[in-house]
Amino acid sequence: MAHTTFVELLEAAHEHGSLGSAALAQEIAETGDEAGAIRGRMAGHLAVMREAVELGMTGTARSRSGLVGGDAARIGAAAGGPLDGTASRAIAAAVAVAEVNASMGRVVAAPTGGASGVLPGVLLTLAAERGLDDDAVVDALLAAGAIGAVIATRTNLSGAAAGCQAEIGAAAAMAAGAATELLGGSPEQAGHAASLALQGLLGLVCDPVGGLVEVPCVARNATGTAVALSAIQMALAGVRFAIPFDQVAEALASVGRALPVSLRETAMGGLAATPAARELVSGGADPATGISGR
């Protein structure tokens, strides 16, 4: 089984040189597969992520309900906002993948379909900016998987189980930790980055309008990406978060258990229960979708 605590993962990282190498060693031990096969499979995931970013950036992806689509291209084409090129491109890429997901395109669940934009948004954008090769990104994805497994030991990574914090929150923690290592940070710094990202999204509820993976899910991939980028910035600067990652993950699980069912993917609370959401979703027009006039 994967490392169940970040403390364990850190020890393995010291032994193997990095979080990514530790994750690979653990995967070999667990599955009996060879390193090359595991890396090859992850490279396949990377290719799917890259295709999804490219497709999403064309702006052609539209969800079946018509509620989302075209925003990635809008962000990509815009200039003059407060964020520099890298952060803006990362956010556009995250939205691109989320729009592809919403429009029945192909993505890698990371850790879910609804949160599939954060990891490609952060990792692919930073790797491209810094000229890092695919091998380095594969290492980062392995590290991200190991960080996600630490959270998944404590709660299911689904909005239905623990709210959006367990989807976008987990994705941001995975991306922040993995990217910190990708950019030369130590395993400890990666841990602080993961904690810094996750603390910012603790308590985030799952309140999809009409029960669909569209509003606010697509926008939340941008949110998760921005939170991850700020965590990476802080961790690489030497900022330490006072609560260790294992305990932040435990807090996420505990908050998840405390969330009422209305805020766990049932579309009964939060944004899903607003007048605007109710207007978008009607019981009359189409009983199969609940979406009217679209």
Place this chain on the structure above:
Amino acid sequence: MVTTRSVFDILGPVMIGPSSSHTAGAVRLGFLARAILGRQPDAAAITLHGSFASTGRGHGTDLAIVAGLLGMRPDDHEIVRAFEHAEEAGMSVRITTGDLGDVHANTALLTLRSGDATVEIQGSSVGGGEVLVTRIGRFEAYADGRMPLLIVEHTDLPGEIASVTRIISGSEANIAQMRVSRTRKGAEALMLIETDTPLSAGALAEIEALPGVMRLRAVPAV
């Protein structure tokens, strides 16, 4: 919480969006139903229940189940065109919503016609793209498609179960899990037998030839 995890349980599956339960799992449910039927149905009537009924169209659950019945996997780009593919393949499709009772929120009932025979298969998408078939015809079932599955419809005769397991052990396959159910004593009964490895053609023929065995389906792992 599951502690046995590969990094690919966290990063993956590669899937057509938007939802691992409402889309990827629905493809798998259709695919498993097709495998249980043993062929592509000529006609499929699909009843969506619960969350499948209320959000299924927006999640492409309808397309996903049809795609699975056509033999597509959860990462197939053609899922979005499943209705056109069904028409080209001559498989008629009817989709309705309904209340299937006290079952999982993501449940569908598939009434599949193949030639003159019709079989009802009910199953649920239980999360993360995993599925469970809970009813085959009149019988309760428990099939997740992860291992080779043998479905034996037979008459409830004394010694019938022993005869089947004897053939399986003689063929050197190992039974991982087994369930038996019957409509009533001495009437029709069903064995669901999961094995670590698929059974040989010889073993299947031997089981089929047993007195009392009415129908045999060998479902590969999907």
